[in-house]
Structures are given as structure tokens and as C-alpha cells.
Amino acid sequence: MEIFLTNTLTKKKERFKPLNPDRVGIYTCGLTVYNYAHIGNLRAYVFSDILKRMFLYNDYAVKHVMNITDVGHLTSDDDEGEDKLEAGARREGKSVWEIVDFYTDAFLKDMEALNIIRPDIVCRATEHIDDMIEMISRIEANGYTYIAGGNVYFDTSKIDDYGKLSGLKRNEESARSRVEADPYKKNPFDFVLWFTRYKYESHAMQWDSPWGRGFPGWHIECSAMSSKYLGERFDIHTGGIDHVPIHHTNEIAQSEAAFGHDWVNYWLHNEFLIIGNNEKMSKSLGNFIRLQSLVDQGYNPLDYRYYLLGAHYRKQLAFSIEAMDAARNAMKRVRAKINEMKANEPGKFDSTAFEKMNNDFRNAVNDDLNTPKALAVLWKVLDSDTLSNETKLSLTKEFDRVLGLDLLAEEPQEIPREVITMAEERLEARRARNWKKADTLREKIAEQGYEIMDKKDGYEIRRS
RNA sequence: GGCGACGUAGCCAAGGGGUCAAAGGCGGAGGUCUGCAAAAUCUCUAUUCGAGGGUUCAAAUCCCUCCGUCGCCUCCA
Structure with missing residues (x-):
């Protein structure tokens, strides 16, 4: 049975060909857990769930990996920018670690409520710092990085096809809104792999690294974790459409720089809920x-x-x-x-x-x-x-x-005793052709939140 | 400024050169059933696909122009 998927990389609907017969690896960009997921976020996970279920339905073995972004990231690029997790922590008077645990839990519960099959691997960025450091080292060894102002940057000018995912043109117009961002960048599209220069002294999450104590750039976590669990080439990467121009573009750049070959075959993006x-x-x-x-x-x-x-x-x-x-x-x-x-x-x-x-x-x-x-x-x-x-x-x-709508689920309905009593009483009234009493009882039952439907010689009650 | 998407009935939404006088759902109208209802069920609910041109034997589907809406280019699903 053929499967067709729209690949952002080619902008076309393509016939799906797995890297390995009858097996498919899927990586889904998870949530940044500094707040509750909203229903728009959740659309992305229902989408990846449908994708996975479709493969299972077609008798594929699926390995599905999703990350949890629990390393803080900046709310904006300028000096006013503050770390989202730190902001969340301050807002709620909790530590960043408490914030992360709380919202991760809330997120997983939402997924469960939506009957989303839990990914085979749910991986947290903070638990994979070593993998990220190792990957940055590889990228560095391959000559794609430079250090400036205390941070390790990815040098996008070293990549010929940078931006191939979004059809980005590296001209001045495209870069316009980014120019003022960071004076240490050699090129406007360059991005940080490892920070040692903080915007906030109090930055709570930091780790030792060959480049100094600090924390990883945002994009590296997905590259490092997806490859760790799915291999240095894998089939499908999913995420929201907003990730196309920056996050996924940079993931591709750094991954291919690290591995020296093409990385992901199919990029699938869901549109937004407005x-x-x-x-x-x-x-x-x-x-x-x-x-x-x-x-x-x-x-x-x-x-x-x-x-x-x-x-x-x-x-x-x-x-x-x-x-x-x-x-x-x-x-x-x-x-x-x-x-x-x-x-x-x-x-x-x-x-x-x-x-x-x-x-x-x-x-x-x-x-x-x-x-x-x-x-x-x-x-x-x-x-x-x-x-x-x-x-x-x-x-x-x-x-x-x-x-995944749980259509066959049994819903045991517990009807309160008093409602049943009224229903019985009503049945008697109807047998006696006392319509007035029957109608009154129907109203009373409705007030209790139940609706009663007459059958040939009986009734049926259900919650309304 | 750059990039991208979309405009189909009252609403949501598939389709994307002929099988479309356009799926499906919701809502609405009417009938059956019922003491009356509810539920169920049946029938109806776009000669037309934002507007105007063009290509074609044939267009909702392709091309052009215009109008409108939205997203991304800062962290974001």
C-alpha cells in the first residue's frame, strides 16, 4: 500500500520510502515547558500521533521520539530578552526545575487525555547535555564553528545549501529583521551552539563544557537527541510550521555539518490553529x-x-x-x-x-x-x-x-438512584395516561442533567 | 521589505483538468415515529467554488490581474 506525504524539503507530495523496509523512525519537536500547552500546541501532537497511527495501521514498526525542551531559551534576541524558564520561575516563585517538572507533567497528561499514544522515547534536553556537547565538538572538528564574545557560533557561510528547507535566500532583505540582533555574529543567519555569555547572572541552568560553563543553544538538542535514538539518518521529522525557517533550518545545517551527509528524508509540518x-x-x-x-x-x-x-x-x-x-x-x-x-x-x-x-x-x-x-x-x-x-x-x-477517538469505549453510565426512582414513577404515570405528571417528571429528570427517552414499554436514560 | 499559505453552502470542511448539476459533519426546514417530546430515521438545504480575464473540446481545479484573509522572518506547535 502506497503512502504519500507532503515533504517540506521538496514542497511536494511524495511517495514515502522508508530507509529500512517496514520500519519508520519519527522525531517530533516537543514542547518548551515553561507554561501549559495550549490547544494550538496540541494540534501538533495530534498530528504526529495520526502520522504514527497511520504507519502502524499500514503494518510498519514505528519508533517515535519526542523531546521536551526544558533548557531555558530566550524570549527575545535583544538585551531585554529573558529566559523563558527563569521568567516562568520568577512568575510563580518556584525554581526552574520545579517549573519544568510541573509543566512536563501537565503536557503529558494533556496528551493522554487526547488519546495520543505516548512516544516510545520522550527525552529531556537537560538529560542529554553530554550528547549535545559531543555533537558540537564534532561540528567544531569539522570546521563549521567560531567563537566570539564567549559563545560558540555555527558559521552558516560554510554551508552551500543553508536554508534549503524554507527556500530562504541569503540576501540583505531576508536578513533585514535580524541584522541588529547580535554584534558577534559574522553572518546574520549564524546561531549559537553553546552559550557562556549570559544575559542574566542568575541563569540557573548551567553545565561545564569544553568552551566554558554555560548552556546549549536551542537547536542542538533536537539534532543530538534525534540522532542518538534514531540514527544519523532517519525517516521523518515533524513540527509546527513556524519551525521551518529557523529551528529546522538550523537543525539541518548543524546535523549535516556534523555527520557529513544528508540527515532527514521527510520533513512534515502542521499549520497553525488560529x-x-x-x-x-x-x-x-x-x-x-x-x-x-x-x-x-x-x-x-x-x-x-x-x-x-x-x-x-x-x-x-x-x-x-x-x-x-x-x-x-x-x-x-x-x-x-x-x-x-x-x-x-x-x-x-x-x-x-x-x-x-x-x-x-x-x-x-x-x-x-x-x-x-x-x-x-x-x-x-x-x-x-x-x-x-x-x-x-x-x-x-x-x-x-x-x-484514536476511542470509539469503542464502554462508557458505564451511573444513573443516580433518585433519577431512576423518578423514571419509574414516570413510567407508572404514563401507563396511567397521566401525561401531566409524566411531563413534570421528565422536566425534573432533565434538571438533574439526564434525558429520558421513551421506549415501547419502558425508557432509556442518559446523561444530557 | 523578504518568504509562504488561503478564500468552496448559514457554520466547519474535503476535492484540486472530465466519474463534480462539488464528499462528510454541524445547523436549519419538512415527513415518519411519539400522548407530546427525545432519540432514531427519511427527504430537502451550493446549476456553483472571492472577482474579472485567459488557456482548453472540457476549469472549483491550470495561467494572469485584482480584492480579501492569515502565517513566518524574535522564543513559539
Whole structure:
């Protein structure tokens, strides 16, 4: 079965060819843990999860690595810049290490709530300082660095194809906004591999290195850790589209400088989630919505996942509560249909129909993760009146391996005793054709947050 | 200033030269069911794809112009 993915490196949808047959290595740029993840951040991880699940569904063995950026990085490049983690620590009166642990934990919990399969390896930058130092040494030995003002810089002028990922042109216009940044840089695009010159005396996170006590530049962690776990060549690197021009561009430059050969075959980037009034959701703008905020508003985290799957990962998506409502209602109906299928006669399993529908689904997800189309196939199955329940259930289960919406989950509903009592009372009233009393009881049950649906000679209650 | 993306029904959103008189979901309208509801179910809900040109036997899909929206170029998913 062929798989097509849009590769940022070539800007084309390409047929995926793994480095090793039936195996794929994926590296995902994780979160900088100085604050909670917002729902925009989370889009990136739902995306990489779908990617991984798609490969698993196609019978690949997947090794998925994700980093946690827990080394502080600067909020801006000028002298006002301050370290994000230090800022977070000061804000909350905690140590940077406490901050890091707290938000890492919160992040992993959000991922779990979204039914994201935990990456095989979740690696923290602070636990791989030695690997970074070793890699910087390699880059240095290969002649791609210089030291200025106490910092080790990567010399981008030594790379012919620097910026190949973003189609960057190294002219003055492109560099315009960076010129004033750092007087020690030889070229505007150069970046720091190792800092010993601090902006803040109090910088809490520091380590010894051949270049002096300090801390690593941002980009090196991903190069060092991905290669450590996936090898010096690997298949796929994912991340948000914002990483294309700087972070991933620099990762490529330093990695290829260190290894002396091409590094990653496929670069996949997800587009942003945009907040209502056409603004990027960002931590620094302070306009972020957490997954927990949605839960507080009565949405299930998987409603949000469904919402995301309704749009292609490479398209900007404008968040709105209306769209969340649509997703929640859709999920509710899907669940209701599945419960009904489970409750009714299974019927005969139709392997021909199964193969046909499964193929449609596979074609959708294998085509650059077309989840909107995949969901359309799901609905076609659910609404089919030719497929048996057994076939539908099997298909749903199969689809959910990729969708990850936990569609087959049993939701044991505990109905409070008093609600059941009222329902029984109402049943009696209805038998006695006392409609007034029956209606009053229905209202009372609704007030308790349950809805009652009449059946032939009984009722069904569920949480509304 | 440089780079990139997008504009499809009330809303969200696939499609990306003919099989499209354009998937799917949400919402809405009507019918069936019901004591009435709810749930379920059926039917309907874009002769048209931002606007205007062009290429073609054929365009939502390719090209040009314009209008509008958004992202990146500072840390960011």
C-alpha cells in the first residue's frame, strides 16, 4: 500500500520510502515547558500521533521520539530578552526545575487525555547535555564553528545549501529583521551552539563544557537527541510550521555539518490553529486556551481531537466554539450509533464489504493523512443500511486505530438512584395516561442533567 | 521589505483538468415515529467554488490581474 506525504524539503507530495523496509523512525519537536500547552500546541501532537497511527495501521514498526525542551531559551534576541524558564520561575516563585517538572507533567497528561499514544522515547534536553556537547565538538572538528564574545557560533557561510528547507535566500532583505540582533555574529543567519555569555547572572541552568560553563543553544538538542535514538539518518521529522525557517533550518545545517551527509528524508509540518479573531494563539500573547478550559466548558478532550481531524493538518484552522459544538454533537451521534450497533443483532460479517470500505479509509489516510475524508468514510459506514452491525463494528474498530477517538469505549453510565426512582414513577404515570405528571417528571429528570427517552414499554436514560 | 499559505453552502470542511448539476459533519426546514417530546430515521438545504480575464473540446481545479484573509522572518506547535 502506497503512502504519500507532503515533504517540506521538496514542497511536494511524495511517495514515502522508508530507509529500512517496514520500519519508520519519527522525531517530533516537543514542547518548551515553561507554561501549559495550549490547544494550538496540541494540534501538533495530534498530528504526529495520526502520522504514527497511520504507519502502524499500514503494518510498519514505528519508533517515535519526542523531546521536551526544558533548557531555558530566550524570549527575545535583544538585551531585554529573558529566559523563558527563569521568567516562568520568577512568575510563580518556584525554581526552574520545579517549573519544568510541573509543566512536563501537565503536557503529558494533556496528551493522554487526547488519546495520543505516548512516544516510545520522550527525552529531556537537560538529560542529554553530554550528547549535545559531543555533537558540537564534532561540528567544531569539522570546521563549521567560531567563537566570539564567549559563545560558540555555527558559521552558516560554510554551508552551500543553508536554508534549503524554507527556500530562504541569503540576501540583505531576508536578513533585514535580524541584522541588529547580535554584534558577534559574522553572518546574520549564524546561531549559537553553546552559550557562556549570559544575559542574566542568575541563569540557573548551567553545565561545564569544553568552551566554558554555560548552556546549549536551542537547536542542538533536537539534532543530538534525534540522532542518538534514531540514527544519523532517519525517516521523518515533524513540527509546527513556524519551525521551518529557523529551528529546522538550523537543525539541518548543524546535523549535516556534523555527520557529513544528508540527515532527514521527510520533513512534515502542521499549520497553525488560529484563534477566533484571526490571531495566532501564542503563549507570549497570553491569549491561549488550554485543553482544560474546554473540559471546563463541558467538552470532552476527544471532541477537540475530532474537531482537529475534521480539517487537514496542513491548513490553518480558525478555532471557534461553534466548531467545537459541531464536533461535540458529531461525537455524540457517533457514540450513539455505535452503542446501538452493539445492542442489536450483529448479523453476518461481510469480508468483501469490509475490504472495500477499509480500502477507502486507507486510501484517505495514506494520502497525506486526509483525515476529513477518512471521517467521511466512517460516517458512510455508520449510516450504511447494507452493512451488518458486525461488519460496521469491525470497520469502526479498524478505523479507530488511526483516528484514536476511542470509539469503542464502554462508557458505564451511573444513573443516580433518585433519577431512576423518578423514571419509574414516570413510567407508572404514563401507563396511567397521566401525561401531566409524566411531563413534570421528565422536566425534573432533565434538571438533574439526564434525558429520558421513551421506549415501547419502558425508557432509556442518559446523561444530557 | 523578504518568504509562504488561503478564500468552496448559514457554520466547519474535503476535492484540486472530465466519474463534480462539488464528499462528510454541524445547523436549519419538512415527513415518519411519539400522548407530546427525545432519540432514531427519511427527504430537502451550493446549476456553483472571492472577482474579472485567459488557456482548453472540457476549469472549483491550470495561467494572469485584482480584492480579501492569515502565517513566518524574535522564543513559539
